[in-house]
Amino acid sequence: MDHGLESLVIRHTHRLPRPSGPAGRGDVAARQFDAALLTVGFKLSAELLERLSRLDGESVLHTASRTLDTVRAMVGDHVRHNVCFIDFPANVPDTFDFWMQCIREALADDASRAGTLDQLRTGVVDLLTLPSYGTYRHTYAQMLAAHDELIAAAGDRITVLHAGGTGDEEATALYLALAGSSTPLGEEGLRDLGVLAGYCADGPQPEEIPVRENRAVVNRARLAAGADLLVDTVTDVLRLACALSDGDVTLTQPSRLRSMSRRVRRALLAVLDALVAAAPAQLADVAAHREAFKRLGERLHPHEYPRWPHAAEVFAVARGERRVPTLGGRVEELLGAGDAAGAARLLAAAAPGRLLRSLDRLLRACPDQDARDAVVAAAEGAAPQVSGRVLLSVREHFHNRTLRTRTQEAEAGAHAGAEAEEVQRRVFVNRLGRAWVTADTRAPVPAPEVERLIAALDAETRRRLPEPGHLLIDPEVLDVALPLSGKATAAGLGVLPRGSLSPVDGELLRFFVHWQQTRESTDYDLSALMLDASYATVCWLSYTALQAVGGEHSGDITDAPGPDGASEFINLRLDAVGGDFIVPQVNIYSGEGFEEAAESFFGFMLRDAEQQGRPFEPRTVRMKSELRGPGRVALPLVFLRGSDGRWRAKWTHVYLRGRPSANRVEGNRVTVGTLVRGIVEHDHLTVRYLAGLLADRAPATTWWDGTELPAGPVTYIGLERPEGLHPDSVVVTPENLRALIPR
Known part of the structure; x- marks a missing residue:
């Protein structure tokens, strides 16, 4: 396995693929490796230390060099971190005194004296024009010499590296986990999936790839390998085109599509033709990404391939030459006519996930109790057809709507109505992580319908969860939020x-x-x-x-x-x-x-x-x-x-x-305060919720206190994998927390 793939596996799994090399007595080199890892907050598991000790010393040192490079980058120690003030945090000057010192140094410099004097005459000095401002005032070596060695403490972080299988086994397992994830991956996850998909193109494939972005990345590798494409919507083809151009497969940002070879153009047009021929209603999806489909048509040249007329219809719709009623338009017509129940039934039949995501609006649009009952009944019937992450997202939404309604009622009783309404805010965070705040002017959702929906969502989620066997839970993990999207987690260590x-x-x-x-x-x-x-x-x-x-x-x-x-x-x-x-x-x-x-x-x-x-x-x-x-x-x-x-x-x-x-x-503190309030007061769905549902299905549940481990296999949920678990155990840590989300 090359270093890039090995590093990728270590970052995602904290497992070191089995090193290759002749047998020998590498125990001294292995202990030196372990000691070097401790300086950056890592260590070898007992099993991994023993495995390395059985190799020859040169193989161990080669493995150590590669691994240390990886873990140093993981923790940010791959660069030299200097500081402006050599004794930091000691002897940091007063801000005004420091600025005056920079001015005095500028006046003492022949090159900057005249310009600084001119600024002083105006009464305003631009700090960025002062030669000694904004730069390191000493070398990195001088800074190191000014600080004593770190005193070890029991609270220092220790991240254990565990023994993995062969390089191929670890790469394949990680590929299957990422490709088959039930939640979208973040930017780093998608990039790494692309690397693994190319490496594993001829090996085992996941039974299902539920997330469309993941499917696009895998399809790029399958196209290169000459394998069949995994597509069932015209939008899947657009995502694949973006992947081939190293663009945004989430379709959130416009992608600059590249020219494509004839082989690729034929493959994409043939797939589009088959999809539309089998289900003409697919054309309704084009409107959501009309401009992107126009650009795709310019790259595929459908007029050169008359044998695929249905593919040409996609681009006719994109150009506005053919009108196709969209699902969204039909829903809006029903809502405009006051038929919220009809809109719910339409969505239940055509787009169950969209129905659940629209429930708040539909319930507020209902004119009477009969309509509300019909909307909830449609949602209950559609729940089994909806992805697990949508179930959990809607569950979290209505839980917070209940909390917000109670807060509004309490504040309305204590303040005037206008004041109570003014303090209610909604925080929005898009798929890119950009956040903004706005006033919440929505009417409350009736409590009986919310309670009925939450009960239905809980029941469906519980039904999908696996039988965990002996459940072992580290209480420290209970307040970790469920990763309903990889976009909600940045890449890094301990995130x-x-x-x-x-x-x-x-x-x-x-x-x-x-x-x-x-x-x-x-x-x-x-x-x-x-x-x-x-x-x-x-x-x-x-x-x-x-x-x-x-x-x-x-x-x-x-x-x-x-x-x-x-x-x-x-x-x-x-x-x-x-x-x-x-x-x-x-x-x-x-x-x-x-x-x-x-x-x-x-x-x-x-x-x-x-x-x-x-x-x-x-x-x-x-x-x-x-x-x-x-x-x-x-x-x-x-x-x-x-x-x-x-x-x-x-x-x-x-x-x-x-x-x-x-x-x-200073310029954003009011906005930040408002945003922080909205985020802090939002109650996220956490591991505690799913652990409770899993415990209902487990014959035994143990709250692990960090001491003795059960002898047999367990389903372990915690912040770090403990040493000594039975090899057949299922382990869920923050690195693969998405595995908890039911399909």
Whole structure:
């Protein structure tokens, strides 16, 4: 197995494929490998250590070199993280004093003196014109020499690498898991699926590929291998064309379709022709992506292939030369006529998933109880035909609608109606992670119908869950949100889905951001906003406020060329933080966006008060998350102080549009406060919910306390795979949490 595939397997599974090499006595090299891993917060499982010890030393060292490169990148230790202030977090200057120092240094420089004097005469000095501002004031080696070695602590992160099968076995298992996922994958997952699909094109294939985006990526590999395509809608063909052009298979963003070979054009046109010939109603799907189908027609040249006339009809519809009534249009006609029950019956027959996603609107449109009963009955009948993730998404939606209705009623009793309505907000997060807030003006959904729907959704979900056998659950995983979409989780280490809650056990909390520009000078600014219980601003840390109660900023870096880019840090003493919420954010001040930069990631570390060490210590990293969203302001997570005084993290993974340039924490704090309130107060569906349904079907359920493990096979659900599980056990951790979502 080549290094790229091996690295991919390690990242997704925390399993090291079985190394090849002659037998020998590699025990010394294996222990050295294990010791090196500990410096970056990883270790070998007992089984893997024993396996490596039976190889010759050279093979072990070769494996160690490759694996260390992979895990260092996973935790963010593949670059050298410098800081502006050499002693950070000690001796961080006052913001104004530091700015004045930069001005004095500019006046002492012959090249910059005149320009600085001119600015001083106007009363305004641009910091970016000062030679010593925004740059590292010392070398990386000098910074290292200024810091003592990290003192090991029991709370340091340890991520175990487990023994895997052969390279082919591990690649095939991961391919089947990703391709057959019941939920959409994120950007990294889709990219890795594409690599695995090409590698596994001639091997075992999943019985079903329920997610359309995954199917498009697999179809690209199948087309290259000459295998039959897995398509059943005309939109599947459009997604495949986007995949062939390295475009957006989710069809969220326009893709620039490339020219295609005659072989590919014939294959796509033949499939389109067969689909439309078998089901002319497929043409109704074209309207949803009319412009994209027009571009596809320009690439496929259907006029050159008269033997496939039905394929030509697709592009006639896209060009407006032929009109086809759409399902959406028929539904709107029925709703316009006041026939919500008829609209529900139509959707139940043609698009059951769309019916469930439209239930809120349909129920509010019902004129009477008979219509509401008919809508709910249609939903109950359609539920068995709907994907598991849609069932769970609708379940979460109506649970929160119930909570919101109760809040509205309580506030209406305590305030005037206008005031109560003003505080109600809806938070929207699209598939790209971009978030926005708007007033919630919807009427409540009647409680009896909500209760009936929730009961039906619970029953259908329970029916689909497998028999778990002996169920073993780590209680720490219960507040992890269900990954109903891979878009709700960023790629990285220790990252949990949007809405997850996890404890923060440590005295020092340190954020970091790292970026490397591709072409133009790029300035990202790490900030932390502190809010009170009413989500109002208390204070913040940023390049304009290097010190605040309980914290320090490492200083502003305004340029990030390769190979090491730039890094910024914020250090907080949690017992001294004012406020109830800490909101770290990354603002793009100038230059390339998160998706344009060569690299950009955020993370946080936890340390005990007596620990020293460098500003960046990989052993203390709890989370490292890629920043690849569409906005100019990133909000990866929020820290909440509970009534018991303990802090917890709530994962957000959202981006604000922001301004084209000069985004600062001061300018978006009101918007951020409103958004944080909406996210914090939204009750996400978590592992706790599915674990409860699974426990109903399990002959035995054990809450694992980290000590003795059952002797036989179990279904284990936890944050990390424990050593010593029976080899036939089913293991679910955050790396494959999507396996919990029923089909």
